[in-house]
Amino acid sequence: xxxxxxxxxxxxxxxxxxxxxxxxxxxxxxxxxxxxxxxxxxxxxxxxxxxxxxxxxxxxxxxxxxxxxxxxxxxxxxxxxxxxxxxxxxxxxxxxxxxxxxxxxxxxxxxxxxxxxxxxxxxxxxxxxxxxxxxxxxxxxxxxxxxxxxxxxxxxxxxxxxxxxxxxxxxxxxxxxxxxxxxxxxxxxxxxxxxxxxxxxxxxxxxxxxxxxxxxxxxxxxxxxxxxxxxxxxxxxxxxxxxxxxxxxxxxxxxxxxxxxxxxxxxxxxxxxxxxxxxxxxxxxxxxxxxxxxxxxxx
Amino acid sequence: xxxxxxxxxxxxxxxxxxxxxxxxxxxxxxxxxxxxxxxxxxxxxxxxxxxxxxxxxxxxxxxxxxxxxxxxxxxxxxxxxxxxxxxxxxxxxxxxxxxxxxxxxxxxxxxxxxxxxxxxxxxxxxxxxxxxxxxxxxxxxxxxxxxxxxxxxxxxxxxxxxxxxxxxxxxxxxxxxxxxxxxxxxxxxxxxxxxxxxxxxxxxxxxxxxxxxxxxxxxxxxxxxxxxxxxxxxxxxxxxxxxxxxxxxxxxxxxxxxxxxxxxxxxxxxxxxxxxxxxxxxxxxxxxxxxxxxxxxxxxxxxxxxxxxxxxxxxxxxxxxx
Numbered sequence: 216x217x218x219x220x221x222x223x224x225x226x227x228x229x230x231x232x233x234x235x236x237x238x239x240x241x242x243x244x245x246x247x248x249x250x251x252x253x254x255x256x257x258x259x260x261x262x263x264x265x266x267x268x269x270x271x272x273x274x275x276x277x278x279x280x281x282x283x284x285x286x287x288x289x290x291x292x293x294x295x296x297x298x299x300x301x302x303x304x305x306x307x308x309x310x311x312x313x314x315x316x317x318x319x320x321x322x323x324x325x326x327x328x329x330x331x332x333x334x335x336x337x338x339x340x341x342x343x344x345x346x347x348x349x350x351x352x353x354x355x356x357x358x359x360x361x362x363x364x365x366x367x368x369x370x371x372x373x374x375x376x377x378x379x380x381x382x383x384x385x386x387x388x389x390x391x392x393x394x395x396x397x398x399x400x401x402x403x404x405x406x407x408x409x410x411x412x413x414x415x416x417x418x419x420x421x422x423x424x425x426x427x428x429x430x431x432x433x434x435x436x437x438x439x440x441x442x443x444x445x446x447x448x449x450x451x452x453x454x455x456x457x458x459x460x461x462x463x464x465x466x467x468x469x470x471x472x473x474x475x476x477x478x479x480x481x482x483x484x485x486x487x488x489x490x491x492x493x494x495x496x497x498x499x500x501x502x503x504x505x506x507x508x509x510x511x512x513x514x
Numbered sequence: 515x516x517x518x519x520x521x522x523x524x525x526x527x528x529x530x531x532x533x534x535x536x537x538x539x540x541x542x543x544x545x546x547x548x549x550x551x552x553x554x555x556x557x558x559x560x561x562x563x564x565x566x567x568x569x570x571x572x573x574x575x576x577x578x579x580x581x582x583x584x585x586x587x588x589x590x591x592x593x594x595x596x597x598x599x600x601x602x603x604x605x606x607x608x609x610x611x612x613x614x615x616x617x618x619x620x621x622x623x624x625x626x627x628x629x630x631x632x633x634x635x636x637x638x639x640x641x642x643x644x645x646x647x648x649x650x651x652x653x654x655x656x657x658x659x660x661x662x663x664x665x666x667x668x669x670x671x672x673x674x675x676x677x678x679x680x681x682x683x684x685x686x687x688x689x690x691x692x693x694x695x696x697x698x699x700x701x702x703x704x705x706x707x708x709x710x711x712x713x714x715x716x717x718x719x720x721x722x723x724x725x726x727x728x729x730x731x732x733x734x735x736x737x738x739x740x741x742x743x744x745x746x747x748x749x750x751x752x753x754x755x756x757x758x759x760x761x762x763x764x765x766x767x768x769x770x771x772x773x774x775x776x777x778x779x780x781x782x783x784x785x786x787x788x789x790x791x792x793x794x795x796x797x798x799x800x801x802x803x804x805x806x807x808x809x810x811x812x813x814x815x816x817x818x819x820x821x822x823x824x825x826x827x828x829x830x831x832x833x834x835x836x
Binding site: 345346348349350352353354356357360361362363364365366437441444445448449450451463466467470471474477478481484485486488489492493 | 528529532533536537540541543544545551652653655656657658660661664665667668671672679770773776777780781791792794795796798800803807810811814815
């Protein structure tokens with residue numbers, strides 16, 4: 216449903232908040248979107264309020280090591296003696312932040328490159344899209360591993376590495392949108408009115424190109440969360456920050472006698488990525504209803 | 515056809531050159547001593563330092579260094595692993611077939627299972643069946659591969675004791691013939707299943723969308739009006755027309771399997787290319803890291819080229835359209 220976009224075009228600029236609200240309500244009317252929003256909001260709140268909810272601090276020794284889940288320790292204790300429930304809550308902060316920041320940076324980088332390539336066309340398009348293809352040649356995990364191995368694995372470098380690996384996905388979608396939208400009448404009208412290129416790109420085309428890109432950003436945030444968890448699992452994330460992947464890395468040595476060290480942090484990653492994917496599905500559904508139209512074959 | 519192959523090569527070769535340039539640039543960004551950046555954190559005797567400086571032209575301007583980097587690679591010189599005391603190319607050649615075995619078997623099972631789930635989910639008349647498969651695929655799609663691996667180990671290796679937890683073969687192996695194959699298959703079962711679950715969820719999602727798209731086509735309506743049975747329509751029209759785009763997509767992504775299995779190999783200590791990459795990163799064996807990354811890039815580019823050529827051969831419209 217393009218309700219949000221059409222409202223923006225017809226009415227004055229300050230109504231963008233209203234169109235955002237309209238879009239949000241449309242999203243909440245889709246089953247996938249509603250579930251996604253609820254999951255992500257709940258996870259964000261729980262991680263944010265971890266200091267108030269968690270019974271212990273993330274590095275505070277709570278009890279004996281490797282205690283199974285009980286009323287005292289909901290998720291048991293880890294190999295060091297931390298309360299796993301507390302560590303999982305605190306770990307959510309880093310995991311969610313990496314997904315959010317990496318997807319945001321990838322959106323800015325990929326969006327800019329895709330917009331320039333799609334609007335300017337010609338040699339700029341050829342060069343920029345070949346660069347995007349170049350970065351898509353290698354599997355995302357290999358790009359991130361290579362950058363982290365060579366340059367280090369601090370929190371921000373990890374976010375940068377993930378963003379560098381996933382920006383071509385955003386660039387391709389924005390590029391495709393710009394190529395189509397550039398031919399539309401409202402762009403010709405803006406050009407005829409003598410508006411600057413940056414104005415046309417940012418104020419005229421971009422708002423109309425955004426809907427499918429937002430769905431991609433949600434998907435990419437899920438991908439970034441998975442990649443970051445993978446790095447933690449391989450023992451290559453910032454060791455000073457608790458993360459779900461890092462607990463799974465330690466849990467690998469205790470699969471025989473402490474299943475809870477793997478099951479709970481893994482489930483947390485899975486639920487986060489599921490929430491983001493559902494959010495993306497919901498967004499796709501409202502922006503492109505055909506994608507979910509279940510044409511059925513009647514017997 | 516020859517013109518098409520040349521055109522695709524003209525696309526693939528610059529891509530490979532681009533990847534090498536990017537890798538070279540990242541190597542230039544490594545902080546600290548450039549000799550250590552090339553070989554990793556190993557003690558370097560002065561004589562070897564001089565030979566490295568000479569071989570990579572480290573005291574020359576950037577463009578000469580880049581040129582020399584290409585010359586070394588063109589001669590098949592991927593460097594020397596200090597950790598293993600062997601040329602990097604040897605290490606990769608030794609491990610590549612193991613990754614190929616894992617990826618190919620996982621791919622094959624995953625594609626078949628994924629197609630079955632996706633088609634069933636799209637054509638069923640029962641909304642609950644579609645919902646069940648959809649929910650299962652959504653959850654599977656969101657599960658990290660290494661976590662799937664850990665769960666399989668907990669259930670099938672630790673609790674039930676049916677299968678080994680890691681490695682590719684027992685430490686002491688005296689079996690021969692069929693017993694040898696069976697033994698290897700027991701070790702392959704869990705990593706392969708992990709890979710297959712990962713692939714199946716992706717294929718199922720793709721094929722479901724593809725089948726739903728096909729169901730809306732005019733020729734399905736025509737087939738229905740012709741009085742064909744439901745089974746005939748699904749087998750003769752729907753599956754055939756829906757599978758091609760999915761198999762193409764899977765063909766392209768197979769190239770990435772050589773590097774994409776890093777996490778699965780790591781859970782099961784499967785001694786493939788991915789494990790080599792992780793071991794090298796842990797031990798800061800930079801020449802091996804770069805060698806593996808280059809090898810994966812070559813695999814991806816080569817695989818895409820093969821898929822392109824195969825499809826243009828199978829379907830001349832692709833060739834003519836370009």
